[in-house]
Amino acid sequence: MLKALLTFMLDKNKAADIFGKIKKYSSADEVEALIYGGHSALTRFANNTIHQNVTEANYVVSVRTAFDGRTARATTNKVDDESLKRVVAASETLAKVQHPDADLLPMPEAGGGARSTQTYPVPSRYFEATAAITPEQRAEAVSKIVGVAQKHKLTTAGIFSTSESVEGIFNSRGLGDWYSQTSSEVSVTMLAADSSGWQKANSPNVAHLDAVTLAEIAARKAFESAGPHEIPAGKYTVILEPAAVLDIVGFMFFDFGGLAILDQRSFLNNRVGTKLFGENINIWDDVAHPLQSGAPFDGEGVRRQRVQLVENGVVKRLVYARATAEKMRKSEYKEKVGRIEPTGHGFSIPNEMGEAPMNIVFGGAREPKTVEQMIGSTERGILVTRLWYIREVDPYEKILTGMTRDGTFFVQDGKIRHGVRNFRFNQSLIHMLSSVEEMGTPMRASGEESFDMVVPAMKVGEFNFTEVTKF
Amino acid sequence: MKHIADWALNVAALRGASYADARLADDRSRGLATKNGKIGHAADSESLGIGVRVIADGAWGYAASDDLSRSAVEATAALAVEIARASSRVKQSEVRLAPEKAVSAEWTTPFQIDPLTTSVEQNLDLLLKIDSELCAVKGVTLAETNMNFRREEQWFVSSEGSNIHQTKYTTGVGYAAHAFAGSDIQKRSYPNSFGGQWQNKGYELIGELKLVENARRVGEEAVALLKADQCPEGVFDILLDGSQLGLQIHESVGHPIELDRVLGMEANFAGTSFLTLDKLRKLRYGSDLVNVVADARQEHGPGLGTFAFDEEGVPAQCTPIITKGLFTGYLTSRETAHAIGANRSGGTLRAEGWNRLPIIRMTNISILPGEKPLTREQLIASTEKGIYMETNRSWSIDDKRYNFQFGCEVGWELKNGKRTRMLRNPSYSGITTEFWNAMDAICSRDEWVLWGTPHCGKGQPQQVMGTGHGAAPARFRGVKVGSAYKGN
Ligand SMILES: [Zn+2]
Numbered sequence: 013m014l015k016a017l018l019t020f021m022l023d024k025n026k027a028a029d030i031f032g033k034i035k036k037y038s039s040a041d042e043v044e045a046l047i048y049g050g051h052s053a054l055t056r057f058a059n060n061t062i063h064q065n066v067t068e069a070n071y072v073v074s075v076r077t078a079f080d081g082r083t084a085r086a087t088t089n090k091v092d093d094e095s096l097k098r099v100v101a102a103s104e105t106l107a108k109v110q111h112p113d114a115d116l117l118p119m120p121e122a123g124g125g126a127r128s129t130q131t132y133p134v135p136s137r138y139f140e141a142t143a144a145i146t147p148e149q150r151a152e153a154v155s156k157i158v159g160v161a162q163k164h165k166l167t168t169a170g171i172f173s174t175s176e177s178v179e180g181i182f183n184s185r186g187l188g189d190w191y192s193q194t195s196s197e198v199s200v201t202m203l204a205a206d207s208s209g210w211q212k213a214n215s216p217n218v219a220h221l222d223a224v225t226l227a228e229i230a231a232r233k234a235f236e237s238a239g240p241h242e243i244p245a246g247k248y249t250v251i252l253e254p255a256a257v258l259d260i261v262g263f264m265f266f267d268f269g270g271l272a273i274l275d276q277r278s279f280l281n282n283r284v285g286t287k288l289f290g291e292n293i294n295i296w297d298d299v300a301h302p303l304q305s306g307a308p309f310d311g312e313g314v315r316r317q318r319v320q321l322v323e324n325g326v327v328k329r330l331v332y333a334r335a336t337a338e339k340m341r342k343s344e345y346k347e348k349v350g351r352i353e354p355t356g357h358g359f360s361i362p363n364e365m366g367e368a369p370m371n372i373v374f375g376g377a378r379e380p381k382t383v384e385q386m387i388g389s390t391e392r393g394i395l396v397t398r399l400w401y402i403r404e405v406d407p408y409e410k411i412l413t414g415m416t417r418d419g420t421f422f423v424q425d426g427k428i429r430h431g432v433r434n435f436r437f438n439q440s441l442i443h444m445l446s447s448v449e450e451m452g453t454p455m456r457a458s459g460e461e462s463f464d465m466v467v468p469a470m471k472v473g474e475f476n477f478t479e480v481t482k483f
Numbered sequence: 484m485k486h487i488a489d490w491a492l493n494v495a496a497l498r499g500a501s502y503a504d505a506r507l508a509d510d511r512s513r514g515l516a517t518k519n520g521k522i523g524h525a526a527d528s529e530s531l532g533i534g535v536r537v538i539a540d541g542a543w544g545y546a547a548s549d550d551l552s553r554s555a556v557e558a559t560a561a562l563a564v565e566i567a568r569a570s571s572r573v574k575q576s577e578v579r580l581a582p583e584k585a586v587s588a589e590w591t592t593p594f595q596i597d598p599l600t601t602s603v604e605q606n607l608d609l610l611l612k613i614d615s616e617l618c619a620v621k622g623v624t625l626a627e628t629n630m631n632f633r634r635e636e637q638w639f640v641s642s643e644g645s646n647i648h649q650t651k652y653t654t655g656v657g658y659a660a661h662a663f664a665g666s667d668i669q670k671r672s673y674p675n676s677f678g679g680q681w682q683n684k685g686y687e688l689i690g691e692l693k694l695v696e697n698a699r700r701v702g703e704e705a706v707a708l709l710k711a712d713q714c715p716e717g718v719f720d721i722l723l724d725g726s727q728l729g730l731q732i733h734e735s736v737g738h739p740i741e742l743d744r745v746l747g748m749e750a751n752f753a754g755t756s757f758l759t760l761d762k763l764r765k766l767r768y769g770s771d772l773v774n775v776v777a778d779a780r781q782e783h784g785p786g787l788g789t790f791a792f793d794e795e796g797v798p799a800q801c802t803p804i805i806t807k808g809l810f811t812g813y814l815t816s817r818e819t820a821h822a823i824g825a826n827r828s829g830g831t832l833r834a835e836g837w838n839r840l841p842i843i844r845m846t847n848i849s850i851l852p853g854e855k856p857l858t859r860e861q862l863i864a865s866t867e868k869g870i871y872m873e874t875n876r877s878w879s880i881d882d883k884r885y886n887f888q889f890g891c892e893v894g895w896e897l898k899n900g901k902r903t904r905m906l907r908n909p910s911y912s913g914i915t916t917e918f919w920n921a922m923d924a925i926c927s928r929d930e931w932v933l934w935g936t937p938h939c940g941k942g943q944p945q946q947v948m949g950t951g952h953g954a955a956p957a958r959f960r961g962v963k964v965g966s967a968y969k970g971n
Contacts, residue, residue: 049549052944053566054943054944055569055570056751056943057573058746058747058748058749058750058751059575059746059747059748060573060575061573061574061575061576062542062543062569062570062571062572062573062574063543063570063748064543064545064748064840064842064943065542065543065544065545065566065567065569065570066545066546066547066566066839066840066944067545067546067547067562067566068546068547068548068838069547069548069549069550069559070530070532070547070548070549070838071549072530084524084525084526084527085524085525085526085527086526086527086528087526087527087528087529087530088528088529088530089529089530089531089532089549090529090531090549099527099529102527103527105603106525106526106527106603107525109602109603109604109607110522110525110607111522113521113522115521146569147544147565147566147568147569147570148569148572150569151569151570151572151573152572154573155572155573158573167747167750169747169748169749169750169751170751171751171943173943173944199751199752199943200751201750201751203747203750208750210751247970275518275519275624275625275661276624276625276661276663276668277625277661277663277668281663281668362522362523362524362525362526363523363524364516364518364523364524364627400754400881400882401879401880401881401882402879403877403878403879403890404877405876405877405890405908405910405967405968406908406967406968406971407668408663408666408667408668409666409971411967411968411971413877413879413888413890413967414879415879415880415881415882415886417754417881417882418882434881434886436879436881436886436888436912438888438966438967438968438969438970438971439971440971443971460752476969476970476971478912478966478967478969478970479886479888479912479966480886481881481883481885481886481914482757482883482885482886482914483757483881483883483885
């Protein structure tokens with residue numbers, strides 16, 4: 013009984029029934045529903061103890077109605093008839109009081125409005141093994157991580173989480189799409205008296221997570237960086253591990269949406285088609301990449317396309333929601349931004365941000381180098397495990413500030429010498445991606461400042477550290 | 484609703500929990516926004532569910548569900564106990580809670596107008612009016628406005644006999660003008676950046692802020708910034724406006740005083756704190772003028788951290804955090820209070836919603852105004868040479884909360900007590916305690932505003948929380964300015 017109730021999963025048929033009722037209750041010209049949710053669990057530990065341990069089951073129905081150029085959204089987490097009537101009415105009330113907007117498009121038809129020849133299969137990311145994980149199994153994995161900490165006389169903190177989620181979109185023009193996936197994630201911090209180390213990994217398949225290996229790497233970083241030296245701020249060659257790369261580069265992808273150009277808030281204003289980065293930088297958005305995750309359709313139900321954003325350092329293309337593509341075609345920029353078409357990257361409507369590529373895959377180097385090889389070829393530099401608290405200082409030069417964290421090392425004559433006190437950086441992303449000297453093999457990486465992506469480790473020249481902190 | 488929460492408590496007790504509480508929450512919100520003369524979005528949202536927190540075998544378990552049927556609520560409570568037993572397999576000691584008297588209480592945010600009952604049409608018209616004022620300024624390339632309302636009704640019951648019904652209202656409003664030309668994007672916001680001003684009160688907040696009256700000036704300043712001189716690099720005396728000082732407090736006082744961070748409980752994500760336990764009542768946090776409190780009580784004002792009871796049923800309190808410059812207090816909970824020898828929680832356990840475990844959060848962390856009458860204009864007039872910075876643009880601080888760097892939207896050069904030229908891209912940086920020890924003036928009560936920070940992130944899974952920060956303009960001597968642009 014207990015299991016049956018708490019492992020209830022909404023499926024496409026039940027969701028379609030819910031949408032059928034929504035359609036019936038609505039008097040709008042058009043209606044759309046996003047139906048999503050699932051269950052998730054997170055076992056959290058600190059001081060070698062499980063101190064927080066949570067689970068959640070929640071499903072959400074989000075209704076958008078449209079009347080002749082006017083649209084609005086209302087969302088509920090209840091699916092009884094009264095709640096569905098209420099959420100439809102709320103959406104209609106918000107829509108009806110507006111002034112019509114001539115730019116509002118009719119909802120897309122089945123197939124999502126993208127050219128169907130561009131669609132391709134996304135690998136299954138649903139794994140029974142992940143969905144079936146119990147609190148006891150999570151505790152068992154945490155106990156192994158704590159075992160690693162105790163073996164090295166360290167203190168550990170982190171998480172082990174698992175989830176099972178669904179996401180669907182339906183509209184009154186007959187569009188209906190559905191996606192389900194599982195996720196699992198381990199993040200481990202190891203703390204010593206005056207140093208720390210960190211690792212994080214995730215996968216739809218829990219069998220691919222090796223908590224003990226992550227704990228051992230984090231532990232090694234903690235004891236190898238003990239007794240950090242203070243060395244002066246300045247420009248250094250840095251070796252950024254993949255998590256550090258993703259956390260900093262993630263700040264530029266919201267500028268790769270067509271609407272960011274139309275709104276003149278993008279650092280790519282007047283720069284699409286120019287060589288902005290080094291020859292060795294190639295970037296795609298590709299939801300079907302084997303190391304990527306997430307639904308293959310966007311907030312309107314348009315199928316996501318694979319788009320090459322950057323080719324040999326040249327910003328080649330932008331991504332578009334349907335309405336943005338329409339606006340861009342009529343704009344003064346239309347000749348300057350490459351191919352214009354809906355690419356399946358729109359956010360759910362209504363929104364002000366338009367779209368963004370969220371399944372980033374970096375190309376690797378012709379001759380990929382391991383982090384060890386990068387260290388070996390470095391005369392004087394800094395190895396960075398992780399970056400933290402990154403914020404944009406300058407939106408057009410794309411200067412970002414932030415800190416290093418949990419394992420920062422001085423490298424000299426091809427060897428790690430010792431840990432160093434953490435630095436603050438103020439670094440232009442444009443300069444950084446123009447100064448990449450070596451790259452590793454792209455891998456799925458996860459941080460805390462940006463969304464997950466497939467990125468390589470990078471060795472970067474002249475990285476701009478401006479201050480040193482006290483630890 | 485209480486009977487639903489009671490189902491959870493009964494099952495938790497039957498399954499052997501030594502402590503249990505259940506929080507049922509009904510959360511409703513509305514977001515309205517415009518962009519460049521059009522509706523950006525109009526959206527309503529509601530979420531109703533229950534979270535059950537238990538201690539069994541000396542360890543914590545938490546389970547939450549959107550399903551309020553009796554069978555689902557009972558299964559959720561049983562799962563919370565099962566999770567607690569799993570937690571107990573990896574523990575160094577038993578959880579113990581500081582004692583707290585059981586209470587039965589009702590409380591609602593004082594408000595004049597329930598914002599969710601106001602006319603959407605009129606609200607959109609107001610935002611569009613502001614939007615048109617911003618767009619009317621030549622050179623403004625992007626205008627954005629927003630208005631947000633929230634009503635959170637919550638029923639809390641505990642196995643110790645507490646029964647608390649609270650309803651909180653939140654109103655937020657703001658706008659921004661961006662100007663792009665050549666190779667520069669500049670921005671001005673009002674009344675604050677990143678969503679404007681937010682308070683726990685009704686719709687009356689909207690009328691208090693002179694939104695339309697300030698729009699032209701804000702647009703003009705955004706455009707003027709494109710032609711302003713770059714803020715110089717070096718060491719300067721700086722003046723901060725109240726909203727920027729509020730964020731400075733949030734980052735360099737509010738977070739490091741969270742006792743869970745100090746105790747290592749957030750080490751994997753948010754980080755730890757330089758305020759180790761040995762520093763309590765020993766550390767000179769700031770100059771004699773620095774007095775900071777953590778005050779969740781209604782009498783502190785309508786802050787985003789104002790309530791009657793926290794999310795484990797502890798009454799709102801005022802804790803002195805910095806007293807005449809001396810570090811005097813942490814933010815605590817029933818679980819952590821004993822770590823500083825306190826026999827009672829400071830009442831700061833808060834949750835984003837029914838589906839999140841409550842954790843230690845800031846309430847209203849406010850710097851008290853100066854006792855001597857001092858207006859902002861008098862403060863400027865008394866500054867021989869310096870830079871006055873307004874409205875946050877970027878913020879970053881390390882994971883122990885020592886080294887910070889803030890960027891502001893606009894700077895003004897001060898010479899012989901007068902504002903001279905406008906400066907673009909002002910920024911300053913420093914070490915927390917050195918900075919607060921450099922404060923040599925703060926304006927008095929008339930200039931003090933209780934600012935709201937609506938989007939503070941903490942915890943895993945992450946929870947977004949609103950916090951309050953009362954502040955008045957203040958002056959800091961000998962601060963490092965401009966290193967954000969150094970080397971770029
Ligand atoms: Zn915060």
